[in-house]
Amino acid sequence: MEDRELIQEVISGNTSAFRSLVEEYQGRVFNACLNVLHDREDAEDVAQEVFIEVFNSLRTFRGDSKLSTWIYRIAVSKSLDLVRWKKRKKRFAVVQSLFDPDAGEPEDRDRSGHPGIRLEEKERRAVLFDTIDRLAENQRAALLLYCADGLSYKEISEVLRISVPAVESLIFRARTTLKKKLNDYYTDNL
C-alpha cells in the first residue's frame, strides 16, 4: 500500500492498516531510538510511544516530507526527551543519595552501549557511547542518524528541520569533539 493510501486508511480508523504501518516502520523506529538511547529496554518503551504518537497525530501530517521522515522526527524527539528526563533524574538522585545511600537504579542492566556492535568490542563500545552521551544533543542526533541510521544529509536536515550545511557542520563538530574526548580518555586510561 502506498504511503498516502495507508495514511488515509489509518485516519479513517482502519486498525489493520495501522498494524501494517507499525510492521513496516518498527525496525527503523526501534533502531532510531536504540541509536540515541543505546539501551534496548528504553528503546522498546520509546518505540511504542512513538507509534501511539504517530496514530494520534497522523491527521496533522501535511505530507510536506516523506512519512518516514516524519516518523523519524517523532522517534528522535521522544528519544531525546527521555535522555533529558534521565539527566534530570540523575541530578535528583545525587541529592537523594545524600539522604538515602541505598537509593538508585539497580545495576543489573547492560549499559555497555549499542547491541548492534560486536560483543568482543564491548569495552570500546561502552567508551564510545559514553562519550557520545556527552555530545550536545543536536550533534549526537545528527551523528547517529548519519552513522548508525544511514540517513543522507538531506534526510537528516528534514528530520531535524535544519539546513543541509547545518547538518554537515553538526556532524563535523560531533566527530571533532568525539575525537578530542576520546583522546583525553585514552590519555588518562592507557
Next chain:
Amino acid sequence: MINGDKREDEVRKTLELLNGIEPVPPPPFLAGNVMQALARQRGGRAPNISRGFRFAVAGLVALAALNVLTIVHAGTGAGAQASVPSAAADSLARDYRLTLEDYQSVE
C-alpha cells in the same frame, strides 16, 4: 612516542565502531504491544490528564469546599453567638432604662 601511537590507535579503533553499527531486529512483540496500547486508548479509558493538573483541580475543589463550610458554619454560629451579647445588651439596657418600653414611656 609509543604511548601517543597507542592512544591514537585506540581512538581510531573506537571511532571506527561508528561505521560498524549493525541494525538490531526489533522485539517480536513490539507491534502487538503497540496495538494493545492503542486498543486500551480507544477503549474509553479516561484521557491521560497530567497528574499535576489533577492535583491542581483537587486542590481548588478542596479550597472551595472549605470556604463554603466556613461560611455555613459562620452563618449557623452567628445566631447562637448573637444570643450571648444580645442578653448582655438587654440587661444593660434595663439597668440604664434604655429599653424600648422606657423610651416609649418617656414619649
